[in-house]
Amino acid sequence: MQEKIIGFLKQSKGYVSGxxxxxxxxxxxxxxxxxxxxLRHEGYxxxxxxxxxxxxxxxxxxxxPHEITFGLKTKRLGQNAMFLDTVGSSMDEAxxxxxxxxxxxxxxxxxxxxxxxxxxxxxWASPKGKGIYASLILRPHFAPAQTAQLTLMTAVAIAQAxxxxxxxxxxxxxxxxxxxxxxxxxxxxxxxxxxxxQVEFVVxxxxxxxxxxxxxxxxxxxxxxxxxxxxxxRVLVLQELLVSLEFWYDGLKKQGFQPVLKAxxxxxxxxxxxxxxxxxxxxxxxxxxxxxDDGGLLIRQDSGVVIKKMAGDITQIK
Amino acid sequence: MQEKIIGFLKQSKGYVSGxxxxxxxxxxxxxxxxxxxxLRHEGYxxxxxxxxxxxxxxxxxxxxPHEITFGLKTKRLGQNAMFLDTVGSSMDEAxxxxxxxxxxxxxxxxxxxxxxxxxxxxxWASPKGKGIYASLILRPHFAPAQTAQLTLMTAVAIAQAxxxxxxxxxxxxxxxxxxxxxxxxxxxxxxxxxxxxQVEFVVxxxxxxxxxxxxxxxxxxxxxxxxxxxxxxRVLVLQELLVSLEFWYDGLKKQGFQPVLKAxxxxxxxxxxxxxxxxxxxxxxxxxxxxxDDGGLLIRQDSGVVIKKMAGDITQIK
Numbered sequence: 001m002q003e004k005i006i007g008f009l010k011q012s013k014g015y016v017s018g019x020x021x022x023x024x025x026x027x028x029x030x031x032x033x034x035x036x037x038x039l040r041h042e043g044y045x046x047x048x049x050x051x052x053x054x055x056x057x058x059x060x061x062x063x064x065p066h067e068i069t070f071g072l073k074t075k076r077l078g079q080n081a082m083f084l085d086t087v088g089s090s091m092d093e094a095x096x097x098x099x100x101x102x103x104x105x106x107x108x109x110x111x112x113x114x115x116x117x118x119x120x121x122x123x124w125a126s127p128k129g130k131g132i133y134a135s136l137i138l139r140p141h142f143a144p145a146q147t148a149q150l151t152l153m154t155a156v157a158i159a160q161a162x163x164x165x166x167x168x169x170x171x172x173x174x175x176x177x178x179x180x181x182x183x184x185x186x187x188x189x190x191x192x193x194x195x196x197x198q199v200e201f202v203v204x205x206x207x208x209x210x211x212x213x214x215x216x217x218x219x220x221x222x223x224x225x226x227x228x229x230x231x232x233x234r235v236l237v238l239q240e241l242l243v244s245l246e247f248w249y250d251g252l253k254k255q256g257f258q259p260v261l262k263a264x265x266x267x268x269x270x271x272x273x274x275x276x277x278x279x280x281x282x283x284x285x286x287x288x289x290x291x292x293d294d295g296g297l298l299i300r301q302d303s304g305v306v307i308k309k310m311a312g313d314i315t316q317i318k
Numbered sequence: 319m320q321e322k323i324i325g326f327l328k329q330s331k332g333y334v335s336g337x338x339x340x341x342x343x344x345x346x347x348x349x350x351x352x353x354x355x356x357l358r359h360e361g362y363x364x365x366x367x368x369x370x371x372x373x374x375x376x377x378x379x380x381x382x383p384h385e386i387t388f389g390l391k392t393k394r395l396g397q398n399a400m401f402l403d404t405v406g407s408s409m410d411e412a413x414x415x416x417x418x419x420x421x422x423x424x425x426x427x428x429x430x431x432x433x434x435x436x437x438x439x440x441x442w443a444s445p446k447g448k449g450i451y452a453s454l455i456l457r458p459h460f461a462p463a464q465t466a467q468l469t470l471m472t473a474v475a476i477a478q479a480x481x482x483x484x485x486x487x488x489x490x491x492x493x494x495x496x497x498x499x500x501x502x503x504x505x506x507x508x509x510x511x512x513x514x515x516q517v518e519f520v521v522x523x524x525x526x527x528x529x530x531x532x533x534x535x536x537x538x539x540x541x542x543x544x545x546x547x548x549x550x551x552r553v554l555v556l557q558e559l560l561v562s563l564e565f566w567y568d569g570l571k572k573q574g575f576q577p578v579l580k581a582x583x584x585x586x587x588x589x590x591x592x593x594x595x596x597x598x599x600x601x602x603x604x605x606x607x608x609x610x611d612d613g614g615l616l617i618r619q620d621s622g623v624v625i626k627k628m629a630g631d632i633t634q635i636k
Contacts, residue, residue: 095417095511119513141598143628144510145463151514175514189513193413194462195437196469196493196508197629280459310461311515 001025003066005035009046009056010070017053059235063109063132067235068242076105077136077249078242084108088115091191091205094135098193098201104139109238116207118187119176124207127216131223132238135205136245140253144194147202148295148310149257151176151190153248154204156263158186161244162208165237166224171269174288174297174314179269183222185209206241210234257293265291270314275299279312288314319343321384323353327364327374328388335371377553381427381450385553386560394423395454395567396560402426406433409509409523412453416511416519422457427556434525436505437494442525445534449541450556453523454563458571462512465520466613466628467575469494469508471566472522474581476504479562480526483555484542489587492606492615492632497587501540503527524559528552575611583609588632593617597630606632 004025008016022029036046036054043060059067065081072078080103087093087110094108112128126133138150152175159170159178162185171179178186189205209216209223211231217223224232251259265271268291275288277299286301296308322343326334340347354364354372361378377385383399390396398421405411405428412426430446444451456468470493477488477496480503489497496504507523527534527541529549535541542550569577583589586609593606595617604619614626 099413119515144465144512147462148514191511191513191518192462194510194512196466196510197437200509310463 001027001031002035002039003069005032006039006044006056006066007070009054010059012055015047015049015052015055020053061233061235062111062129063134063234063238068107068109068238072239072242074105074242074246076103077246078105078107078238080106082106082108084110086110086112086114089113089117089205090133090135091117091189091203094137094203094205095191095193098137098203102137104137104201106137107134107242108136109134117189118207119189124187124189125216125218125221126207127212130212130216131210132206132208132234132241134238135203138202138204138249140199140202140249142199142202143197144192144199145294147190147192147199148175149252149260150202150204150249151188152264152291152295153252153260154188154190154206154245156260156267157244157248158188158206158208158241159267160248160263161240162186162224162237164244165232165240166228166230168224168227170267172264172267174268174270174291175295175311180222180227182269183220185222185224185227208237208241210237257295261291261293261295270297270316274317276315276317277309277312278315279309284309285317319345319349320353320357321387323350324357324362324374324384325388327372328377330373333365333367333370333373338371379551379553380429380447381452381552381556386425386427386556390557390560392423392560392564394421395564396423396425396556398424400424400426402428404428404430404432407431407435407523408451408453409435409507409521412455412521412523413509413511416455416521420455422455422519424455425452425560426454427452435507436525437507442505442507443534443536443539444525445530448530448534449528450524450526450552450559452556453521456520456522456567458517458520458567460517460520461515462510462517463612465508465510465517466493467570467578468520468522468567469506470582470609470613471570471578472506472508472524472563474578474585475562475566476506476524476526476559477585478581479558480504480542480555482562483550483558484546484548486542486545488585490582490585492586492588492609493613493629498540498545500587501538503540503542503545526555526559528555575613579609579611579613588615588634592635594633594635595627595630596633597627602627603635 018029018032021032045058047055064083068081090108090110110133113126116124116126118124155172176188186208192202193200211225212223270288276285286299290298296310336347336350339350363376365373382401386399408426408428428451431444434442434444436442473490494506504526510520511518529543530541588606594603604617608616614628
């Protein structure tokens with residue numbers, strides 16, 4: 001109902017009378033008042049003038065379900081949205097919803113995370129209200145090994161959307177970091193529940209530094225604001241991301257991995273550089289010269305031997 | 319405390335006085351009596367004679383934690399056990415425990431399952447008290463794709479244990495069914511939670527028809543009892559399974575996949591037969607001639623083309 005009231009207010013230029021809303025939505029005028037009151041508590045600035053009614057003066061830039069879905073140009077992704085002011089990790093919340101059967105496209109957004117995490121359990125700083133901390137449920141008919149494709153696809157989709165919004169050139173560091181001039185703008189985390197041969201669902205989490213400042217972030221990070229000097233509406237950024245994600249996700253399912261691979265390569269900060277990779281097998285060094293069809297990174301060692309890495313930590317070497 | 323009392327009773331030949339137990343366990347005699355009463359409700363036959371004390375006459379053949387762990391010759395697997403009389407699926411319960419951080423080796427056993435399932439959401443009949451319906455949590459440092467090895471390893475481990483107990487020759491049908499003369503004796507189901515590059519935990523479920531009769535099971539199934547005419551203690555069967563699983567699991571981690579592969583091949587009902595495979599790609603037919611190093615099934619089609627399947631349904635063709 002809140003969503004309907006917000007829709008009503010957003011679509012009207014001037015004042016809307018409580019009576020009109022009460023009639024249209026088939027609820028009492030007292031109920032209309034109650035919802036308006038709730039919306040004000042969520043941060044909506046709603047003027048009320050006797051005999052005229054209500055007018056929406058300003059919306060909060062919070063990732064509230066009715067903000068995300070209002071005017072959202074996707075078919076599925078983000079159309080079922082959940083908002084949490086504070087959460088341990090949006091990943092855990094989305095995973096729980098996935099286990100309960102939440103539909104594909106469900107997104108969990110948080111204003112802040114007390115235990116925001118990146119790959120391999122590392123911490124992800126989530127300064128309150130400054131970034132987008134969200135986890136999206138997908139249910140592709142994939143084998144578990146194919147989920148590597150989704151991570152690379154997400155990197156491509158987010159990089160494109162952020163470039164479109166901000167004009168910044170964004171590079172992808174294998175496998176899942178988005179960088180601007182070597183500084184970290186966004187991270188991606190993929191978790192899955194699967195049977196041996198079939199994914200049940202995937203949760204794709206992304207943390208994006210939008211309006212954060214250097215004080216909010218760990219060293220070596222950056223934000224859209226730090227790069228451009230401008231603040232951005234997180235709601236509009238997220239909507240753009242969801243449109244881009246749906247475009248690439250549908251493409252991946254219909255046309256396969258090649259278009260993702262091509263786009264990934266053209267944005268890569270890793271290819272044609274000398275890298276050191278640390279993983280369970282130890283440390284290896286060489287030139288990262290290509291990505292193979294699984295999304296694995298191909299590295300030519302000095303001996304000439306080519307190795308392939310599906311995971312690991314990468315450091316660029318000058 | 320129940321476990322300690324059962325241990326006490328099991329270790330003594332004759333009667334144990336309530337006073338001795340109360341002193342040794344540092345609880346009141348009334349508390350001893352309360353625990354004895356609970357144990358009787360679980361099916362333990364405990365005699366009580368004034369001035370003599372308590373004597374364990376008989377244990378229930380239920381997969382109770384203190385039955386499983388008593389005398390269990392493993393280091394980790396099964397040492398943390400959970401019993402449920404009725405559960406939807408032991409898989410879901412174990413998955414939930416895995417998410418809460420339950421340690422490696424935790425096992426969930428049920429007397430019956432109302433929604434027992436096999437691969438790809440198929441039903442698994444779980445007649446009450448007749449079989450072993452259990453799910454085991456493992457936390458290997460594996461990539462998600464490596465979990466295929468765990469399924470094949472489990473098939474080998476269970477086949478060996480069941481042969482040791484019953485003397486029956488057991489064959490493995492790729493990837494995860496155990497057969498006797500073409501009839502299904504046991505099934506294995508693997509589920510996992512993972513990041514893209516690292517398994518968080520794996521739940522290995524197994525359903526084993528122990529004392530079930532033809533009336534309890536779906537057509538084409540069999541049980542240890544149907545094959546041998548004898549009833550088996552489910553507790554002893556499960557303990558033997560856990561020892562075998564731990565042996566093969568430790569081996570897999572230390573020596574890699576080759577020993578599993580070799581044992582799997584020598585018990586295979588699938589290799590060197592003509593098969594039809596149905597999976598997401600459609601239907602393919604040919605001779606299953608080998609398993610490759612990932613656990614994938616290699617099939618030579620009549621055209622001579624070799625295809626590899628990581629999953630799918632297999633039918634043998636005469």
